[in-house]
Amino acid sequence: MVGAVGYNEGMTNVASLQPGQVESSDNGERFGRSRGGHLVQLRRRKSEPGFVVTVDAEPREDVPAELLTHEWAAANAAFGRLMREY
Numbered sequence: 001m002v003g004a005v006g007y008n009e010g011m012t013n014v015a016s017l018q019p020g021q022v023e024s025s026d027n028g029e030r031f032g033r034s035r036g037g038h039l040v041q042l043r044r045r046k047s048e049p050g051f052v053v054t055v056d057a058e059p060r061e062d063v064p065a066e067l068l069t070h071e072w073a074a075a076n077a078a079f080g081r082l083m084r085e086y
Contacts, residue, residue, distance in 0.1 A: 014039055022083070028072075030079055034086040042079040051075035055082045 014031055017023065017039075022032035030042040038057040045052050050070040059065035063085045067078040 020083075032079070032083055034083050036086050038082075038086045040079060040082045040086070042075050053078040053082060055086045057086045060085075 014033075017031065017033040019033045019035055019037050022030055024030045027044065028042075029044060030040075032040045034040050034055060034057075036057070038055050040053070040055045042051060042053045044050075045068070050068060051072065051074075053067045053069075053075050055065050057065055063081065065082075065086075067075070069075050069078070
């Protein structure tokens with residue numbers, strides 16, 4: 001993904017994020033670059049309550065590239081794991 005990502009309160013320029021860097025919005029959505037340079041996103045779901053955490057990399061057997069959850073704590077934990085593992 002190149003360019004800016006929109007969220008409810010503004011835009012995050014994901015192209016300028018460096019590995020390990022994370023930006024957060026006022027509503028808690030987060031965007032970061034993993035250690036390996038992949039984009040990791042934690043966003044609120046629009047279709048139903050909950051959160052989605054994704055990484056722009058091929059999924060691996062031991063670490064999924066996407067998580068859907070209703071729990072904020074699980075979403076934050078997945079974001080941290082994807083930032084480290086990818």
